Amino acid sequence: MTTNQTFAITFIARVDRKEKANCSIYARINVNGKRAEFSVVKSVPIEAWNPTKERIDNKYRDFRKSNTYIEQVRAKIVNIYRDLILKEEFISPVIIKNYYFGNIAEGKTLIELFEYHNTSQVKILSPGTLKNYYTTHKYIIKYLREEKMIDDIPLVKVNYQFITGFDAYLRNYTPTDHHKPLSNNGVMKHLERFRKVTTMAIKLEWLEKDPFEKFKFSFNKVDRGYLTDNELEVIKNKSFKIPRLQFVKDLFVFSCYTGLSYIDVRNLTSENVLLGIDGEYWIQTVRQKTEMVVNIPILPVAWGIINKYKDHPRALNDGVLFPKLSNQKLNSYLKEVGDMCGLQKKLTFHMARHTFATTVTLSNGVPIETVSKVLGHSNLSTTMIYARVLKTKISEDMHKLKDKLNDQKDKINKCS
Structure with missing residues (x-):
């Protein structure tokens, strides 16, 4: 993995939903424009947080202890980033966050895999195709957060049940913008891309077994529109x-x-x-x-x-x-x-x-x-797919056949 990438750690305040006068301090990890966050200090008075210095002032009773902890978090994240650079590992905000919390015992994760795929294929896939993979990636994130209540999942836990659950989620997903709900073929396209990504994981030896082995893809036949x-x-x-x-x-x-x-x-x-x-x-x-x-x-x-x-x-x-x-x-x-x-x-x-x-x-x-x-x-x-037999072509060919049969009949009549 090259070191030619952007990396930053910032600490931000998010207002508590129940106690509007308080906020929670989050660590935000940025790598190449992508980010991951997690809570560091909870229930701090909003007026006590200095966003410029990224520190808590004495309006909060435990400000010294909390500021020390914030700096410890910063140092730990920097060390994780440096270790990954030295090991030439693929780096993303989610991966750094997983290392921070020790969620690496079960190997690579699904989001890590998608990020690796989308980064490594930039110069291989066309922009249009890559854009479709980004969309599938976003649906995976939504499924994890809304249905599984998690940010990521180890690849070893991606199984037939996970795939069928994702299938059902896509079919029931109601877009909040102007887009239409996904059709059956739209769902199948996302699952096809999902399978190509997991196939890459098998080739990379990140996965031992194909989770799609028992899954059956089912596309509806669509008559492609054209003009007469x-x-x-x-x-x-x-x-x-x-x-x-x-x-x-x-x-x-x-x-x-x-x-x-x-x-x-x-x-x-x-x-x-x-x-x-x-x-x-x-x-x-x-x-x-x-x-x-x-x-x-x-x-x-x-x-x-x-x-x-x-x-x-x-x-x-x-x-x-x-x-x-x-x-x-x-x-x-x-x-x-x-x-x-x-x-x-x-x-x-x-x-x-x-x-x-x-x-x-x-x-x-x-x-x-x-x-x-x-x-x-x-x-x-x-x-x-385009090789339709048009009614006009059938009519034309049958007229030719009729003419040919009539000519044969005339020849037989003359001979007799």
């Missing part, structure tokens, strides 16, 4: 007087004809537009999610949108093909676009990628292997 030919035409032909809606519509259509995700569209620069082996222009980029190289021949609709924004001041200033817009605003504006186009489906930017796979390519006879390469999938099974 007619719906895509409606959006393509719709013009908006409001610039932000017109731009969002253009960006959505661009994705419908390239299959690129929002983050990959946002990162495009002029250097990603190259002449291909066929003398036509192609987009060559690396997908942020999978780091797969993708080569996409630029279809006329997409080329027209590139040219439309090539001289846009904001795009030129940022050195990208299109002006930047946050994903949240983009999807919010897309909802307006869908409503104004009279569509019953709720538009999201990822629907454009599904539309490219289903309506623009596969339903027009592009081989699934080619679609897989253009989408940047690491294996064909991922692309198979």
Whole structure:
């Protein structure tokens, strides 16, 4: 473990809930922006605490004894930190707190594991994927505090019962903000990430047995939304007087004809537009999610949108093909676009990628292997999700079959 990290100990006062005139003094451990706290001195008059000096004055009867204890706590925490540095151990506020209270007899802890995983994977996982692990980590902390009434738990105590309890907690969790309750698949995604973290623990020899061994993952099949030919035409032909809606519509259509995700569209620069082996222009980029190289021949609709924004001041200033817009605003504006186009489906930017796979390519006879390469999938099974047999395609294929059977019948009649 490198020593290139921030470390600090501060002592703060928290007002007692029952006795408003008193407070409790807490030790706060900070490491790299993360913190852990624990109570040091209780029931001190608020006016006796000096936050600048982090000391108690003589308005409190045991101020000398308490100040001595505070300094002893500070010294002990500093010594623990130095020992961990010398041992080249992974360091976090929770780990230091566990050492302080002697809660290390049973080995590594669950929060320690998550912190190790999230720190060690910063340069390996994409920002979007890492953000999802941070969210799972937060749910684990909530579960420990709200259901188990503890801040952490030894890894050896993470078992099937703990996992099923966490599963139930996620399903019953009611968000206090604008987010919706978790769906079954949302719960499964958190548990999948949880299992990947415990698998890391097994590889690190922090765990001997897989706690997920008997747990069965159960995902509900979801039909991925996409636009039909007619719906895509409606959006393509719709013009908006409001610039932000017109731009969002253009960006959505661009994705419908390239299959690129929002983050990959946002990162495009002029250097990603190259002449291909066929003398036509192609987009060559690396997908942020999978780091797969993708080569996409630029279809006329997409080329027209590139040219439309090539001289846009904001795009030129940022050195990208299109002006930047946050994903949240983009999807919010897309909802307006869908409503104004009279569509019953709720538009999201990822629907454009599904539309490219289903309506623009596969339903027009592009081989699934080619679609897989253009989408940047690491294996064909991922692309198979999009391999729907559309009613229009069934009708078209059956008409061809009828014509072929009629031709055969005519030939037989002529011969007879």
